[in-house]
Each structure stands twice: as C-alpha cells, then as structure tokens.
Amino acid sequence: MKKQVVLIGILLLLLPRYTTAQQVDFCGEVVPMERDFVSYRLMDVIKRNLRYQGYLPALRLKAEQYFPVIEPILQQYQVPLDFKYLPIVESGLSNATSPVGAQGVWQIMPGTAAELGLTVSAGYDERNHLIKATHAACKLIRLLHQQLNSWTLAAAAYNAGSGNISRNIKRQGSSDYYQLLLNNETAQYIYKIIAIKQLFESPELYLPGFGYNVFSKSSANGSVFSTPAPVSKAGDKDFNSIRISVGKQAISRPAMVTYAARLKISKAFEDGQLISIQLLDDLQANGVYIRKNASLSGKGWMVGSRIYVDLGFENAVVLYAADGKKGVPADLLKTGGDVQLRGRSDNRSAISALSSPADALTSILH
Known part of the structure; x- marks a missing residue:
C-alpha cells in the first residue's frame, strides 16, 4: 500500500508535464506547422518582430483603441476576427500612403476604393475614415473569400489580388497557400499576420524564464530563440530559424x-x-x-x-x-x-x- 501511495505521488508530479502540441491557426484554418519549412518561416518572422520589440508596447496601445471599432464591423460581415491583424501588417494602424498609392489603415487602392463606394478626392479621402474604410475592407474580404473559398487565400489575395492567386492555383495545381510559389511579399504576408497574432494573443510564450516578454522594452536576457536551428532542406537561409515542436499530423482543435x-x-x-x-x-x-x-x-x-x-x-x-x-x-x-x-x-x-x-x-x- 505504501509503495502504491509513493507511486501515485510520483505520478501526480509527472502528470502536469503531459502537454499536447501547440496548434497555430489563422481564421480557424490550421497552419501546417508539421512542415519544417512552414515552422521555420513563421518563427523567422516572429524573430524579426522581436528584434524591433521596442515598437510593440506602443502598437499594442494603439490596437486597444482601434480594435473595439474594427471588431464589431468584422462581426457584422461575418469576417473572422483574425483579420483585425491585417491592418497592423498593412499600415501599422496608421493612415499611411504606399509608394503605389494605397492609403489608410487598410491600404486600399484608389480604383478599389471607388468600386467599394468610398469617396476619393483631393480634399476628402474616405480611405482615411476608419469606420467607412473598415466596412469597405470587409466587403472586399467577403468577396475574396467567395471567390477562393478560404480565409487564408482571401488574405493573400488582399495583398496580391484574386486574379494572381487564382492563376497560381490553376498553374501549380494546389489551393494550399503554404505550398504555392508566390512573389516574395505575398509568400510572407500570411506569416506576418500570424506572427502578429501570436505576439498579441500568446505573449506568455515569449516571457522571460521560458520565453521573451515582447511587450516590455526592458526584457531579461535569454530568449527561446537563442539557439540556431538547422538549415532547412529548402536551403533558404533567410528563413533558417527555430522550429516549434509539434505533432506530425494536423488535427482538429478540441x-x-x-x-x-x-x-x-x-x-x-x-x-x-x-x-x-x-x-x-x-x-x-x-x-x-x-x-x-x-x-x-x-x-x-x-x-x-x-x-x-x-x-x-x-x-x-x-x-x-x-x-x-x-x-x-x-x-x-x-x-x-x-x-x-x-x-x-x-x-x-x-x-x-x-x-x-x-x-x-x-x-x-x-
């Protein structure tokens, strides 16, 4: 009996360490982290954000002002809330102007703005109106989703255009974003959105002691990213990084x-x-x-x-x-x-x- 009690005590000490693999998703669509190249690329993008962690506290404060406006509109159009991270990647939540003429938090082009019902003139540009621009962006995202039947592909098409994504799907014979060979900007686009989502929603993964406090300007030394990863089979040194430890099979979220x-x-x-x-x-x-x-x-x-x-x-x-x-x-x-x-x-x-x-x-x- 005494031996059994001792064994139960040991078991209780060990049980808390039985954990399931981390699962990463975008809009409920599972990111295939079991593929080495995908995990390397995502962690490389997260590492890049950590290098410039000084801007993260200010960006989080800005998001706390913008998200309460953006989220209800996303819900109104039945667009997943993960799309609230898209304007962070597009503009850093600012009314920026891109070299090609995209404007506002959602970085909408003039022609697209007109098609979506926004007024764009020399004296008044509704792309800079957060509420009106978010309504327009949601209409576009819904349209892209109807055309491509995937929120991940819809987000990629927001960057590259639905025509480009559709042509690549047809030419390459795959509708899997993570397998498609796309231009460099679009190839990294979803990874950037997911990286911001990870840093905003799971900062505890990067806290000192077992990670890295991404929202503190003065963080302790010693990051989970301090150990270099092996070179990927693809030979892409630009994405040589840490691999998240996950299972080999993608499974539905319990x-x-x-x-x-x-x-x-x-x-x-x-x-x-x-x-x-x-x-x-x-x-x-x-x-x-x-x-x-x-x-x-x-x-x-x-x-x-x-x-x-x-x-x-x-x-x-x-x-x-x-x-x-x-x-x-x-x-x-x-x-x-x-x-x-x-x-x-x-x-x-x-x-x-x-x-x-x-x-x-x-x-x-x-």
Missing part, C-alpha cells in the same frame, strides 16, 4: 474547458514573483489532473496592464481572468477574486481520459 479558481491576495507585485491560485473545480485537461481546492503557484510577468502566469503546464492549462481574457488585471491581485483556468479537453492522451490518479496508475502498471 473544445476548450473552463475551470473556476480564485486568485490569492498579494499587496504588491514585481516581475517574476510567485502568484498563487486556489482551484475550485476538479481539473482534467490535456493530460493534467488536479483535485479542487488544490493551490497552484507560478511566476508572473506584467504584459501591458495584465499579469500572465506560468503555471508550469505550458499551453495545456492557461490562466484567464473572469472577463475571459488571458492573464489577470494587476489590481485584482490586491483584492483577490475569481479567475479561470482553461485547458483543451480531448482523449488523445490515455492519461487525460482517466477519472483519477489511481486509474492512471493502474493503466501504467498494467
């Missing part, structure tokens, strides 16, 4: 499950400080099994106005505030309060499907 928890009070906070959380539900997700009322602790880092916490489960279980956003507001630490732990529920791990640690032990012993 459902997200939410567990209630409570944040323990802490009067002061500094980067790297331990944050404690009490679990109010039994948690079982991604091979992680924890009984309710257990206390969890992890190091926290400030990103913008929120604190992100590394609970030690990588992407298997992530801390969210009660408002459904990653991380928790700094002020909540001073009072404590309700938070959430989220994990993906699936049966890919035999351990994750078991009802208790004892069942898991029985499975291993037999």
